Amino acid sequence: MADIKEKVIPVIEKIRPMLQADGGDIELIDVGDDGVVKVKLVGACAGCAMSQYTLKLGVERLLKHEIPEVTTVESV
Secondary structure, eight states, rough: OOHHHHHHHHHHHHHHHHHHHHTEEEEEEEETTSSSSEEEEETTTTTTTTTHHIIIIIHHHHHHHOOTOOOOOEEO
16 A cells, blocks of 8 residues: 555645645545545635546546546545
8 A cells, every 4th residue: 555655645735736726635534455445625625516527537637547546536
C-alpha cells in the first residue's frame, strides 16, 4: 500500500490546482492494497452536481493512466 500511496500523492497534487481554480479541493483519505483510492472532494466540489464526473473522468482516469496499480477511485 505504501508504494502505491507514494505514487498517488504527486498525481493528486497535479489535480489539486484545477479543482482549486473552481473553488474546490481534494483530500486523499486512503489507498488500499487492492488499488482502491479513497478521496474526499471538498469546497465547491463537495456539492457540485458534476462531482462524480470529475471523480471518474478526471481523477480516476489520470490516476489509472499514471499508476497501473490503481483499480478505482471512490469518494468518501
